[in-house]
Amino acid sequence: DAGVTQSPTHLIKTRGQQVTLRCSPKSGHDTVSWYQQALGQGPQFIFQYYEEEERQRGNFPDRFSGHQFPNYSSELNVNALLLGDSALYLCASSLYLPGLALNEQFFGPGTRLTVL
């Protein structure tokens, strides 16, 4: 049973460039959430995708956008990169169970983005 996978593992970009990160959810999961984790901080919620639509969004600018495909995989796009975008980007998947508490979320290995 494959867990959550992400690619690439590491990425180095320069300010102003654009980046695309990819995520495949755990088998059987239909919801993908993206997080940004700066050094020494907890994961900060960027947005969540379900049924190919952005369902929730955290406090991130429009430079951060995403997509979910019919096979539940997802992409995170960041435009006009800033130095402050350097972080570990985490993808997490879960199975949406309306009204139920059993909604464990599992993380992928993350993509380390460095903006120079």
Add this chain to the structure above:
Amino acid sequence: QKEVEQNSGPLSVPEGAIASLNCTYSDRGSQSFFWYRQYSGKSPELIMSIYSNGDKEDGRFTAQLNKASQYVSLLIRDSQPSDSATYLCAVNTPYNFNKFYFGSGTKLNVKP
């Protein structure tokens, strides 16, 4: 006020001792509570989930939930140096489409 608060630590305990990690949350509607372990440079790993008031035990780990006090804790018995990591508390509300709120984590050091 942050949704989830944790003491950043570091919490230092000797090998074999009990480590106690604490977390408070602000949303009384929260119904699901999770503890993740994160080693340096790695992604968070889910180690415990708890949904009902009381204790839940899994091996050396015990999660404790008190919804009236909006308090969650994680006890690690017989702490090992391999338990040294940052422990993240997360809460979730079913009405919020599985949006998770994370604390900033408590760094645990287990000294041999």
